[in-house]
Amino acid sequence: MIAFYLPQFHPIPENDEWWGKRFTEWTNVGKAQPMFAGHYQPHVRADLGFYDLRLPETRTAQAKMAHAHGIEAFCYWHYWFAGRRILDRPFTEVLKSGEPKSSFCLGWGIRRGLESEAVTMPSSSATGTGCPSSNSPPRASSGCPWPRT
Numbered sequence: 001m002i003a004f005y006l007p008q009f010h011p012i013p014e015n016d017e018w019w020g021k022r023f024t025e026w027t028n029v030g031k032a033q034p035m036f037a038g039h040y041q042p043h044v045r046a047d048l049g050f051y052d053l054r055l056p057e058t059r060t061a062q063a064k065m066a067h068a069h070g071i072e073a074f075c076y077w078h079y080w081f082a083g084r085r086i087l088d089r090p091f092t093e094v095l096k097s098g099e100p101k102s103s104f105c106l107g108w109g110i111r112r113g114l115e116s117e118a119v120t121m122p123s124s125s126a127t128g129t130g131c132p133s134s135n136s137p138p139r140a141s142s143g144c145p146w147p148r149t
Contacts, residue, residue: 002075007088009053010090012089047061056097076090078091080108
């Protein structure tokens with residue numbers, strides 16, 4: 001089983017500019033309201049709380065929990081805006097450090113007006129290839145090493 005790994009849970013300058021200082025998806029979680037009887041909101045995970053994906057110990061704890069529950073790999077989601085990656089710090093740090101040791105693939109959406117396409121690329125370890133260059137949109141056939149500048 002592969003779990004999506006969404007990187008919005010750490011602050012970045014673009015979100016500060018677009019949504020306000022220190023915005024992360026935790027901002028939205030905290031604002032959640034019940035939509036029907038019995039709908040418990042906001043629902044915050046007790047195990048890791050309001051974690052920060054910039055911290056290696058957070059990523060390690062997530063991987064341990066995932067593996068304990070049958071998750072075999074993560075699909076790290078990437079965002080591509082105006083010809084560059086954003087929110088890529090968690091995956092870049094995993095790749096550089098090799099920790100946590102876990103199989104992974106990459107997924108991303110490319111926005112072209114109202115259209116969007118999603119692409120995933122598998123890798124068996126933190127030494128995988130097939131990542132986008134910093135100058136062009138990701139392509140499944142690129143085969144280049146990560147990160148490429």
